[in-house]
Amino acid sequence: MTDTRTQSIDTDDKAVLRALDDLDLPALTAAVRPLSAAQIVGILERLDRKQRAVLYRVLPKGQALEVFENLDPSLQGDLVGGLQDDAVATLFAQMHPDDRVELLDELPATVARRLLQGLPPREREITADILGYPQGSIGRRMSPEFVSVRPEMTIRHALERVTERLSDAETVYTLPVTDGQRVLVGVVSLRDLLRADPDATVESVMQPATWARVGERAEEAARRCADRKLLAVPVVDNETRLVGILTVDDALRILEAAESEDQARISGSEPLRRPYFTAPVSGLVRSRVVWLLVLAIGATLTVQVLEVFEATLSQVVTLALFVPLLIGTGGNTGNQAATTVTRALALGDVRTRDLFKVMFREFRVGCALGLILGSLAFVVTSLLYGPSIGTVIGLTFVSLCTMAATVGGVMPLLARAVRADPAVFSNPFISTFVDATGLLIYFLIARTVLGI
Template sequence: MSPNLQPSPNDPSPEALDRFFRQTRPVDLALWLARLPANEAWQHLAAMSPQQRAEIFGEFSPDDQNALATLIPPQELVGIVALMQSDDRVDLFQRLGPDEQRRLIRDLPPEVSRDIERLAIHAEESAGAIMTSDYAVLDGAMTAAEAIEALRRQAGGSETIYRSYVVDETGRLTGSVRLHALILASEHTLVRDLMGQDPVSVSIDTDQEEVARRIAHYDLLAIPVVDGDGRLVGIVTHDDAADVMQDEATEDFQKISHVLPFKQTMRQAGIGMLYSRRIVWLALLVIGNLFSGAGIAHFEDMILAYVSLVFFLPLLIDSSGNAGSQSATLMVRALATGDVEMKDWRDLILRELAVAAALGATMAAVVFPVGAWRGGVDVALTVGLTMFIVVLIGSLVGMSLPFLLSRLRLDPATASGPLVTTIADATGVVIYFSIATMILKA
């Protein structure tokens, strides 16, 4: 995101390039390098310090990391992987082929290999899968001065030392302490007297969305992850939580437009991938539309007798679908942010009924004069009454479907625009021509 914050070097001299590399932040350098051919990018990386190289490498997108990983000489890759942050490192590891994985595990320092193997076993999209093992641990019996000294030693290998975790002799998480508090305290105060008790934590298998939500709820810098016995096994940091929230929102945008979720950015997505993610629902929805068609076929005589009715068909079924997708999208988002829960359904359905009735009445009033102009009072009545009913039904279906799917342990985000529209269409056709039959043939 936001690439090009730094101008790229116009002056191709080695000095200018060197200055550019020194003054540009790793994440921006990664963006710049990613636009070069992979072998050129590697030439630049090869000239840097191992630390800088690992830092930039960690900022590449997954696809770019993989492309480079296959190009870099194996012993160089080992050097980079050993210096990467532990959560980024295991993500890369899991995308590699079995041969490359075996070679890495063999060639990496044993403690790094063990760390990778320990992190790699966790279920995708769980706290265990996104946590890092780079955190600072203190003993409750230390003094503030000893603790600061201990943090000096751990600083290099920790993503944050602003919050340190206190564990007992069995590794159980007993509290956490802010660097803030250590600095403000007198030297001899014990860590256990400075620490907050009972820190907010998550367990290894907590869903990553819940992890992110809890970090946001408590405005945390990081949240500790504990195993079934309450032992501290990792932390998830606020920046990774922000990425999770962004990714989950993107996934919900994909789902509500009936695109199967995918992780590539829109810039990197390929034709075949996009096709395969989009065709499934597009084709599935044909079945729903055939119901609408069958409804129309059923009323063919009616259409032949009153062909002007077809004039209003797109208007009526679209309005129903539009109202329904408004309701569905609002609910999908409210369920995703935790703003609304299953148990709120009963309260919300009554409000939805009131809102939908007001919307339906307004829309009926809008179409009534058009109906009168095209076909007289009877047609106006038919069209107005249909509009009222289909907007009401569309809204109620749109609002209830996300709850229903949630209840069935399916993703509520699937209940959205196109699905609701298709349901609204099929019911709308039947309602329209049924009302027409009653009013016009009476």
Template sequence: MLTQEGRASLSDIADLNRLKLELNQLQPVDIGDYVADLPPEQRAIAFRLLNKGQATEVFEYLDQEVREELIGYLHDAQVCQLVEAMRPDDRAELFDELPAGVVRRLIQQLSPVERQATATILGYPEGTAGRVMTTEYVRMRQGLTVSQALSKIRLNDQDKETVYYAYVTDDNRKLVQVVSLRQLVFSLPDALIKDIASDRVLKVRTDTAQEEVAQLMKRYDLLALPVVDREDRLVGIITIDDVIDILEEEATEDIQRLAGVGNGDESSLSRPLEKLRNRLPWLLGIMALYIGASSAIAPFQKTIAAVPVLAVIMPLFSNTGGTVGIQALTVTIRSLGVGEVTPQDTLKILKKELLAGVGAALALGLTMVLLALIWTPPQERWVALVAGFVMAANTLVAVTLGTLLPMGLKRLKLDPALVSGPLVTTMLDTIGFILFLTLITITLRFVSP
């Protein structure tokens, strides 16, 4: 790993020949970190010092924003060489973010084979197995012997994404078996592939959601997973490095959506305009929801004026109830995301959440009573009992909503992370305020002289 001191020492090198030597001795991912930290003009200079093979690997590790800047600074011939040498799935990911005119120009300059591979991947919807797969894989015919298969891998498959699995197809490219490199190495040279390969092939279709792919590979500890089309023909594979990217992407998206950040792909280094575009719609939407919450409070202005201590107590409902709801919401979304639970487990999960919620409700309700007793004057001590009851009730409502809302969206085949934390908090505020103020208003009729 390139340390801060290492980056500083590279920056102090004035001799480009020496810098070239030092850079080409580093791992591509470390060079990518170094290049990304440089000013745009210096990035292109440092990038040109890399040898052709390493430049391609480094380019694939760079953030999208840095890639776009480099494309603008490099000559067309250099850009075309880089794009041509990229793996089809990484190239498709790059093209997703580039302007349409630039993509058309780059596609036209690709070789026919690479152009077809890229067009195939780009033809599938985003978020599906077809969009994240690579078309570089090892394919075998059933009639080969182990010796012939190993010779084929040595001669023809050096540049494939992975050689740990070889996929056996029939004459129509239909996937029928899979054989691992381990099986090939430890089998007799004259043995037929069809006799040692496994007929139990785990596979996904091109339209399978990428989250489902990641869960399947995690469950069965796979290094790669074949992708087939509707006719069961092998069209690509998804490798473990793709799955790591998928898991990171999905986790980032879920976390940011829980916080009310729009697209779920914002980073700390995103442009200010992009940050504003991601956040402002949610903020305006939450403000609109809070208008509803405030409108629910408006009819109780006389009640608040009669019992001023309510203004001190009510924020506790907002903060505490929202936190309880987000806790339940986060745990439920995470469990759905990693495949631990399904919508069929809703009642079982709700039961566990409610049992835990009862304990939390008693503790929070009692705490609210004690705090309210401190804040209320002697003639209004009854407010503490109402506050404690509403706090306990709101806690149970919070765990219920935090469980049922994401489960309901999942059952409707929608992303559970669409239920953001601010949305749940606003709903609980409205419920808690209306319940609390209604009970206070009713009680006032009996205790007022």
């Protein structure tokens, strides 16, 4: 059954692409009509800017907004440039305020200003409030469209309030409970309201609230929402007054973006911030070239070390055979530690104050790995090149793995301590550092053991 559905989707995609190539609008309209919003989004992500605008224009009005809201903000920005001003203004006014702010961040200032001015006064005020919070804070990603209830309300009154606000609220499954000064005092779920006595008060069924400060990092608030499996998290100001709400779908989007950014930087490139096929080749080049240049410059340290020990290599040429193996193993060991600790930082399992705990733990892990690999290397190398070379390689593995794991575990914590991105200090820079330092350790051990 799955295979049949997949084939059907592929056929629909081909029909849409064929109609676009022929600029056959009636055929395009017919091909799009049976598709879901998710399928249309998938097609739009693989089209160029002109084709994307053409396809979007033939969508039914009701489906157009759903498709637009499911696009990445970068693609929304591209699409705005291909639509008429009146169509853009209508879409913009229908968006949720938090989604609207994401789109504004992707648009040129003049276009963003024009769209804001075209909003109804109330919507413009709400959007401006969100724009006033710092970039990267949860205030920029929260929704100000929520339903709150009072603790003294009856259940019947609270449900009536929910019903009245169904059309404009971001979510009604988790309801913040506030006092007369909008101070958050708890939360109540819609499920609890529906099964409670209609004449009971909200206070009798509400629960303590897990909340986020409006200025805290969006990723931290989203992680808390996901870890505690909450449908929504109230967002409060410094006086604990309710200003917005973070829903679980927005939290997952924030975490997905953060994960993509970390993975890109760990691998030595900048995040694309848009689907792969919509990114121009020049954008792909820019996302990688700076890192490659930085790493190439860093690799000159390795060349310098080889130059210093050129005489040692000339006396025992066999040593050169093991250079790729050793620096590769050292880099991989450091990368494993850095990736593990960076992930633990993101999940909140590790804090910067745990620096020495992590250092000691990774020291032991590296030492154990070095003893395992070093013992194996000693046996194999001794059989092939003699016990003296085997001793050099075995001791180097022990020293190199211990050093690489310790440095790899500590670097992300140091990055977080100086308010830098831990991913930036992870794999690329650690590999460069470990390559140079590992060779230094290798040749010093070789000189001592071989007496050269």
